[in-house]
Amino acid sequence: MLSNKLKHLYRDFNLWSLLTMTIGLLVAIPVLAIVLYLFYGVGDMWGHITAYFLWDYCINSMLLLLGTGFLTFLFGVLPAWVVCNYQFWGRKPLEWLLFLPLSIPSYITAYTYVGVFGNGGTWINFWQGLGISVERIELMNIYGLIWVLSCSLFPYVYGGARATFKSYPKSLRDATYLLGKGERSYFFSVGLPLAFPAIVGGLFLVFMEVLNDYGAAKYFGVNTFTTGIFRTWTALEDLQSAIYLSALLVLIVLIINAFVQWYKNKRSYAIKQTVSRDGTDLRVIGKRDQFICFSLVFIPVFFGFLIPLGQLIYWARLTFESMFTIELFWLSLQSFSMAFCAAFFVLLFGLMMVFFSNWNNLRFFHLFKRMAVIGYVVPGAIIGIGIIRSSQSIINFFSDNLDLKVGYLFYGSSFVLIYAYVFRFLAVAFNLIEANSLKLGKQLAESSYLLGKSRLKTVLKIELPLLRVTLASAFLLVFVDVMKELPLTLILKPYHLNTLAVKAFEYADDERVPEAAWPALILITVIVLLIGVFNSIENRQKNKHG
Amino acid sequence: MDNILDIVKLSKSYDGKKMALSDCSFSLQRGKICAIVGESGSGKSTLLRLIAGLERPSQGAIKIQDELVSDDRTFVAPQARHIGFVFQDLALFPHFTVAQNITFGLKKNKKEAVQRWLKLIKMEEYGAAYPNMLSGGQQQRVALVRTLALEPKLLLLDEPFSSLDTGLKTALRHEIRQLVKDLKTSMVFITHDIYDAIDIADEIIFMKDGVLLQHSSIQNLSQNIKNPIVGQMMAELKSNAERILKHV
Numbered sequence: 001m002l003s004n005k006l007k008h009l010y011r012d013f014n015l016w017s018l019l020t021m022t023i024g025l026l027v028a029i030p031v032l033a034i035v036l037y038l039f040y041g042v043g044d045m046w047g048h049i050t051a052y053f054l055w056d057y058c059i060n061s062m063l064l065l066l067g068t069g070f071l072t073f074l075f076g077v078l079p080a081w082v083v084c085n086y087q088f089w090g091r092k093p094l095e096w097l098l099f100l101p102l103s104i105p106s107y108i109t110a111y112t113y114v115g116v117f118g119n120g121g122t123w124i125n126f127w128q129g130l131g132i133s134v135e136r137i138e139l140m141n142i143y144g145l146i147w148v149l150s151c152s153l154f155p156y157v158y159g160g161a162r163a164t165f166k167s168y169p170k171s172l173r174d175a176t177y178l179l180g181k182g183e184r185s186y187f188f189s190v191g192l193p194l195a196f197p198a199i200v201g202g203l204f205l206v207f208m209e210v211l212n213d214y215g216a217a218k219y220f221g222v223n224t225f226t227t228g229i230f231r232t233w234t235a236l237e238d239l240q241s242a243i244y245l246s247a248l249l250v251l252i253v254l255i256i257n258a259f260v261q262w263y264k265n266k267r268s269y270a271i272k273q274t275v276s277r278d279g280t281d282l283r284v285i286g287k288r289d290q291f292i293c294f295s296l297v298f299i300p301v302f303f304g305f306l307i308p309l310g311q312l313i314y315w316a317r318l319t320f321e322s323m324f325t326i327e328l329f330w331l332s333l334q335s336f337s338m339a340f341c342a343a344f345f346v347l348l349f350g351l352m353m354v355f356f357s358n359w360n361n362l363r364f365f366h367l368f369k370r371m372a373v374i375g376y377v378v379p380g381a382i383i384g385i386g387i388i389r390s391s392q393s394i395i396n397f398f399s400d401n402l403d404l405k406v407g408y409l410f411y412g413s414s415f416v417l418i419y420a421y422v423f424r425f426l427a428v429a430f431n432l433i434e435a436n437s438l439k440l441g442k443q444l445a446e447s448s449y450l451l452g453k454s455r456l457k458t459v460l461k462i463e464l465p466l467l468r469v470t471l472a473s474a475f476l477l478v479f480v481d482v483m484k485e486l487p488l489t490l491i492l493k494p495y496h497l498n499t500l501a502v503k504a505f506e507y508a509d510d511e512r513v514p515e516a517a518w519p520a521l522i523l524i525t526v527i528v529l530l531i532g533v534f535n536s537i538e539n540r541q542k543n544k545h546g
Numbered sequence: 547m548d549n550i551l552d553i554v555k556l557s558k559s560y561d562g563k564k565m566a567l568s569d570c571s572f573s574l575q576r577g578k579i580c581a582i583v584g585e586s587g588s589g590k591s592t593l594l595r596l597i598a599g600l601e602r603p604s605q606g607a608i609k610i611q612d613e614l615v616s617d618d619r620t621f622v623a624p625q626a627r628h629i630g631f632v633f634q635d636l637a638l639f640p641h642f643t644v645a646q647n648i649t650f651g652l653k654k655n656k657k658e659a660v661q662r663w664l665k666l667i668k669m670e671e672y673g674a675a676y677p678n679m680l681s682g683g684q685q686q687r688v689a690l691v692r693t694l695a696l697e698p699k700l701l702l703l704d705e706p707f708s709s710l711d712t713g714l715k716t717a718l719r720h721e722i723r724q725l726v727k728d729l730k731t732s733m734v735f736i737t738h739d740i741y742d743a744i745d746i747a748d749e750i751i752f753m754k755d756g757v758l759l760q761h762s763s764i765q766n767l768s769q770n771i772k773n774p775i776v777g778q779m780m781a782e783l784k785s786n787a788e789r790i791l792k793h794v
Contacts, residue, residue, distance in 0.1 A: 004605070008602075012602060012621070361602060442600075446624065446631070447639075449600075449623070450625065450693075451651030451696060453625060461650075462639055466641060
């Protein structure tokens, strides 16, 4: 039996197995480094951290997860249900506007909220202009942070819930009514339970973003794991303790991930769709109900998109002369080029990982594929620490053994930052390409092999042309993610490089919040445009393939 | 013996536990057409995919024209086996025209090949059409000539008639047999319709639960049923086919 297995290993191991393993290990270096450096023991400040901060980090992070979980559930699920089931005034534009809060990075939403509701903010000025005195709303605490993050992140839940609610055939609703149940029963007993796996998937993305957040938490002065990792590393100058904090955060992420996977496997239902939903089976409702539906949908859009956007436009007007300069143009150009390069490499590695792992014949080598895409659930700060720690070892190795100074390669160029983006966002491209290449099926490629074509020719002539829409979508999604990314860029960017996201953060951190408006607005405009392009690509694909 | 295909004690398990194919052995002479008959899950498709090199066997060996292409240590890639395969869903490339599909595997004389093969299947005016513009029968013909254009040593067809209506099926059965005999190639095809097998094949293999039950020639089939399960299968397959024919 064993000798048979060894013979098969000899027969089935190929170049692609080797490449799958190499890319998997290469991409996963940051997490492997954290695990490895745990064995070096705790840092000097660990006692101080556990005595004064760790409890705070744990409690605040838990409160943030619970609070944002609850609010994003409300802001995401109720509007999704309403837009998928009822006809009301403004439904169509609002259905798409509900995605737009994602275009504003949560730290920028945080600045605008303080600008609106803080001391001397727009809200107080407005009422004072009318001769009415109002108290400011205290936002710079954990509850304010929960509100801001929820307003910014609920589209993750909305997107998942909406897609599932849209997939329900009309017969599901008709059957519920014919069995004597009403609207409420249809929602609570049928619609909601069936959508739970998708909603949990959306909540998982929210949780990852909450744990990854640095800008908003720092601005609001809330101690979380991510702000703690930064503080331990920069203010306390104890990288080893920062690694221990990172490991704890990875543990939390893994526990949440395990729970989500377990839940999704346990509660996934296949819905047989017999009739496609084209909007004609929406229920027509009375004026009062239309108003309720409109309000349910408009409130998240108002708080998540219109308030931050309005405040940014107001600030942009105030700072037009000082900010609208050639420097802003250069800054935008740097940001776009970084996002472009990163998206290109992420796509390249995503393609390699999908095809190499398919061509590899050893099933257990798929483990490396999973390792390579772990980055999306690892907060940026941890990736940053992992890369700093591992690149230090490489620099020391070259310096000690070969007397070569290679530090500038790591810290003076964008090479490390692009590598970090590849690790962080590989899952975005990989999952999209893998899902769509599975949809293509194996037979087109197999047919090409049997017609005498090599794997490379088959990819170039058959699979890539058929996947081009998917590749364009993956590129755009990664581009948007890189444009918004903050913690990782802050840690790893070379001195001479700046991005719109980092610049906006730096202005806000220097108490020059209005100046942050221009970089933020350019960022939002580009992201909104790209979301528009993404939607039109997706619609074109749907129209083409039905 | 001039065999085109030799299968020796071939087994395949996808999960390491359940056998999709167990200890299967048979040979096929050059120029013969062999039908593999069996229910869903009987291992027919697995056997065909193993011969084509699209799967790797757990045990056993495959020889094509006396050349070892697969065993515990050896594995020749599908593109090097010179085998033609027509998939059940045809796998025509949707972004290529009919002419581009036919010439995809060719290295030279592409223009002549398109003319010759399209003439043979009476579709001369469809060279610039895309697969989604063709009927089911036309798509089937294009998939077949795309494979035959490479002059394979052995032709494999996975349920070639399953998506066709009865009239078209009968016509296409005769066309395929004629083409294969004219080109002096050999063919193995899968079907669950006993009439497909009787109409085209020279030999027939019965399979059930991954086991090869019987391999015999079509002429001797009625006198030569060794296995009672095969007798039962024959009766079931016949009655199913007759029921369908009655409805038509």
